Structures are given as structure tokens and as C-alpha cells.
Amino acid sequence: MRFLPIFLDLQAGPVLLVGAGDLVRAKLRLLLSAGARVRWFAVDGDYESGLDSEAAGRVERAGDPLSADLNGVIAILCAGAGELGETVAARARAAGIPVNVMDDLAHSTFIFPAIVDRGDVVVAVGTGGSSPVVARRVREKIESILPARIGDLAAFIGRWRKPMQARLPEMSARRTFWERIVDGPIGALILSGRESEAEQALRAIENPEAFASERGLVTLVGAGPGDPDLLTIKALRALQDADVIFYDDLVSSEVLDRARRDAARVSVGRRIGKPGIGQDATNALMIAAAREGKRAVRLKGGDSFVFGRGGEEIAALREAGVAYAVIPGVTAGIGAAAQFEVPLTFRKKATRITFLTAHKTHDAEAVDWSLLTDVAMTVVVYMGITAAPAIRAGMLAAGRSPDTPVGVFARVTRPDAKAVVGTLDQLPDLVTQVENGPAILIIGDVVERSLLWRGSDLGRLAASLMEKIQ
The missing domain is CATH 3.30.950.10 (Tetrapyrrole methylase, C-terminal domain)
Structure with a gap:
């Protein structure tokens, strides 16, 4: 690893931007979206085209970067700067300021990663500058599996960290508590956009220590009609997190292969001529697993709520006081x-x-x-x-x-x-x-x-x- 990934605090000082054309404007939009203070030296003197009035109003025009005062500047970016980029990079190195010259590793001390932006959650993907296209492809994969509201979840936890620190002074207990929040119904509420309900649920926790010690959760997951590529992203996450999976006969082996390798697998299916263990026994198994602190998945062919007895199962879980979540699947029809x-x-x-x-x-x-x-x-x-x-x-x-x-x-x-x-x-x-x-x-x-x-x-x-x- 040649380049160590770090996150730059853009509130610590201004960023000097040098260059012209579409390349520098793309960097400018990125910096402004991140809340940076930008000083821009446009090599061609064009500070207006391609920018709306609001963006243009947030940018300070910089003087000649070879003579301008660099005091307090936290980073320098050159894009579309031509030969001036190399000279600016030399000055930045001499002043000990991080510098990036676009597509020029030899004159850069840092590089730009491909970025997944989810508010408070930011993922950076780099290839050492060797292949930005590969970095973008990896970013696309991460984009596809990362919940859209994961940043909201991080912000929610951030607001509650200090209050919970006072109620749970032991670090290990706090870590367990937040793991249960993230993996349980409260986290699911936030990820589904129901933050006010999540806030109420968290406030209702009277004993955080007891809550942290009871980590059991049952997730009803619709496996779809058989093609594993039809599993939802949420379903894949649940299968990867599961300690035990209770599955139907209609669930294909290819779908089961997407589960965590060391998860216990228990068949509870029923087909014509094969009554299985019965619904009451299945309910009892799920409740017992949750009470043992396990993360259980009830995996059903198709969708749990379309002739899948999902309603009966969540009624049993509610009555037993067991936390549960429901993830829909593609129904066979x-x-x-x-x-x-x-x-x-x-x-x-x-x-x-x-x-x-x-x-x-x-x-x-x-x-x-x-x-x-x-x-x-x-x-x-x-x-x-x-x-x-x-x-x-x-x-x-x-x-x-x-x-x-x-x-x-x-x-x-x-x-x-x-x-x-x-x-x-x-x-x-x-x-x-x-x-x-x-x-x-x-x-x-x-x-x-x-x-x-x-x-x-x-x-x-x-x-x-x-x-x-x-």
C-alpha cells in the first residue's frame, strides 16, 4: 500500500485550486459539496462559465499560485493546469502542503479516491492512481450494497453517544449496545426512513445494560422464487449476519449458498406429503434462538407475506416479546x-x-x-x-x-x-x-x-x- 487513505478536515482551512476547463470545475463541485472553502486560480481567467451563481459566490479568487500567500492552506489541487501544475506542486512540497496534480503521480503527494458519499458515512476506494476505472467499478459495487440511509444511522448514533456514555460507562457494554441498535429493529427503522419512531424506541429503553445483553433478533426474509440474483440487498445482508437460518424446502441451494458459511442451517419446510415439523414448532425454534441472543433468519421461498405464513410468525414473535424485522422478496407469481x-x-x-x-x-x-x-x-x-x-x-x-x-x-x-x-x-x-x-x-x-x-x-x-x- 503506497497511499494511506486519510480523511481531510475541510473546516481546518482553505483549499487552493489551480486549473481551467471541465476538469477543474468537476473538482470544484466536489469540494463545494463537501463544504470546503476554496481559493481558485483559473489559468484561463474564466471563473464564470459552467457554474451557477450560488457556486460562483462561494469561491474566492486566488492570486498567482507561484507567489500567493499559502499560509493556512491545507491542500492544493491542480486540474487542467498544464505545465503550471508541476511548478505549483514543487512549491507545495517545499511548504509541506499536500498537493494533487491530476493524472500526475510523480508530482502528487496524495491522490483522489473514488468516493461513496452517504452523509456521515464516506467510503473511499483507491488503486494507487493506477486505474481510476477499476476504482469506480468497485465504488459502484459498494454503492449497490450500502443502504441509502446508512449516513442517517451514523448521525443518529452520533447524537446519542454522549448520553449513552453516561448510562453505560463500560466500553464493552456500550459497543454491544450499539451493535444491537445497528443490527436490530431500531436500526431498521432509521434505514427505512422512520427516524422519529427510532427516536421513540431508543428513549423507551429503560435499562441499556439489559438491552445490550439481549441481542436476539429474528428476521423474516423473502428468498424469492429461486434465482439468487433476485435476493434484495437487505436479504443478502441478513443472510451474511445470521447465526442460524430456518429455511423452507422451496428455498434453492443457490440462495442458501449466499448465507454466512458458519451459520447453522435448520430445515423447517413443508411440502405435499411432507408435513415437516409444523408451524408451532417452527415458531418455538425462532423464539428460542432469539432468547439465546442469536440473530436468526426465517428464510422463505418467494415472499413471507404472500402465502408464506409470515403474519402468523410475527404474531408469535410479538407475543413472545422477541425483536423481529421483515425483508420482502420477489413472490413466485x-x-x-x-x-x-x-x-x-x-x-x-x-x-x-x-x-x-x-x-x-x-x-x-x-x-x-x-x-x-x-x-x-x-x-x-x-x-x-x-x-x-x-x-x-x-x-x-x-x-x-x-x-x-x-x-x-x-x-x-x-x-x-x-x-x-x-x-x-x-x-x-x-x-x-x-x-x-x-x-x-x-x-x-x-x-x-x-x-x-x-x-x-x-x-x-x-x-x-x-x-x-x-
Whole structure:
């Protein structure tokens, strides 16, 4: 490491900027955004173009940098300064002032990193000046995983540090306390923009020592339909922080591979013919883990609140007094629609959506299909393979046309995904063609707009008929 990353206090004194053109103006905007006091020597004498009146009013014009008084100057930057940059750099070195000459490592004593700016949280990425493009790419990766409000969280903690120092004099206890704040519900409130609620929650903590000793947290995480790249950034962070993961059978191995390597993994899934350990036992496991001070993740296929029993689980956690958080996931119906290009709504054609589950035949028989016969309604059925004959019978009996387009989409977003399309009358035969689940049924005219339908015999027949009509 040739260049040691440091952070310069721009309140300590002015920065001298030397140069002209777009390059120096880019540096000027950066300095002004950071609150720096800037003295600028424009080599071409142009101090106005490219700057708004407010920015121009915050800049002091500097005299010749080779003779100007450098007393109190904390850094010198040269961008678009030509040969003058080398001479200014020599003077800066002689005066012991840090200097940067853009794209000139030989005459610089510091370099500019690629910067991720989140207010009180600033990340600097450097490559020793060898490849700014690589530094920018790394910065983009960090930008993608760093919460947008992480700076708000840091500022929040900063405001409370001294009050908590008086209440928690022992450093280790304070560190544990703030770790729980950052990783727990209070931190989650701030990151979601609910700072006033976080403030109330923190003020309500009567015993910080007891709070610090109870670090347990359960996070309900939607794993999506299978493709690990569909995990949200928050979901990835939760998986990396987890001590134990309670996962469903629908969670793919590729998603589990994104979890912390040493996290305990406990299967609590249930499928047709495999009842699993039961919901009460799953709730008990989560509560026990939290009470042991662990960070537990309840990992569910799709989204926890779309036929995932997430509501039941947070009710149990609330009753037990366990801290929890919820991270949504891409539900399988949306995953199927995206992968196979089925627009679940379409302006003036399909204006309503209904999501329902038909795990078994009696589930389908209990549905009031008369509410779902409107041709402008798209019906998305979860876990409908076994109940397909009952679904067909119920919709036909209610009056939905047997020619209504239908799609069966199995193992969506996974490498072995398979889909078939046809009509409602053909539904029982269609489900046999996808081999096994999990599968989503989409019923409605929007299926005609899918990639699969347009490439099918039905699609070609429909197109031919339209041509003849026209």
C-alpha cells in the first residue's frame, strides 16, 4: 500500500485550486459539496462559465499560485493546469502542503479516491492512481450494497453517544449496545426512513445494560422464487449476519449458498406429503434462538407475506416479546410473469389481479369462483398443480370461458424452469407436462401476450385468424 487513505478536515482551512476547463470545475463541485472553502486560480481567467451563481459566490479568487500567500492552506489541487501544475506542486512540497496534480503521480503527494458519499458515512476506494476505472467499478459495487440511509444511522448514533456514555460507562457494554441498535429493529427503522419512531424506541429503553445483553433478533426474509440474483440487498445482508437460518424446502441451494458459511442451517419446510415439523414448532425454534441472543433468519421461498405464513410468525414473535424485522422478496407469481413475459395487468384489458392458493383439491372447492369470472381479471394461483381439475371445474361452472388462456409455470427463475400454455379447458393436461412443482398458474387473456404463447401453435393460429378478419 503506497497511499494511506486519510480523511481531510475541510473546516481546518482553505483549499487552493489551480486549473481551467471541465476538469477543474468537476473538482470544484466536489469540494463545494463537501463544504470546503476554496481559493481558485483559473489559468484561463474564466471563473464564470459552467457554474451557477450560488457556486460562483462561494469561491474566492486566488492570486498567482507561484507567489500567493499559502499560509493556512491545507491542500492544493491542480486540474487542467498544464505545465503550471508541476511548478505549483514543487512549491507545495517545499511548504509541506499536500498537493494533487491530476493524472500526475510523480508530482502528487496524495491522490483522489473514488468516493461513496452517504452523509456521515464516506467510503473511499483507491488503486494507487493506477486505474481510476477499476476504482469506480468497485465504488459502484459498494454503492449497490450500502443502504441509502446508512449516513442517517451514523448521525443518529452520533447524537446519542454522549448520553449513552453516561448510562453505560463500560466500553464493552456500550459497543454491544450499539451493535444491537445497528443490527436490530431500531436500526431498521432509521434505514427505512422512520427516524422519529427510532427516536421513540431508543428513549423507551429503560435499562441499556439489559438491552445490550439481549441481542436476539429474528428476521423474516423473502428468498424469492429461486434465482439468487433476485435476493434484495437487505436479504443478502441478513443472510451474511445470521447465526442460524430456518429455511423452507422451496428455498434453492443457490440462495442458501449466499448465507454466512458458519451459520447453522435448520430445515423447517413443508411440502405435499411432507408435513415437516409444523408451524408451532417452527415458531418455538425462532423464539428460542432469539432468547439465546442469536440473530436468526426465517428464510422463505418467494415472499413471507404472500402465502408464506409470515403474519402468523410475527404474531408469535410479538407475543413472545422477541425483536423481529421483515425483508420482502420477489413472490413466485411476479417471478413467473417476468421470466415468461406475462404482463399481469394491461391497460384497458386486464385491470385487476387476484392471488390465491389451492394447495389441495378442497382448497379449490372452497373458492367462490363467481368472483373471478371477469375477463379483465388475471388470476394467479399458487400451489395449484394437485388441484388443477377442481380449479378448471370451478371456473367453468362459474362462467369463465373454456378458451380462456392459461399458463403453467414451474420452478420459475431456476435453471430447470419449464412452462406450458393452453386454455382453461386443457388445464389438467397442462399441469402434467411440467413434471413437478412448485408451479404457478396464470389464468387470463394476458397469457396471450406471453413469449411462450406467441411462439406456440395457439399463438400462430390466433395471428392467422386476425389476419383473415382484417
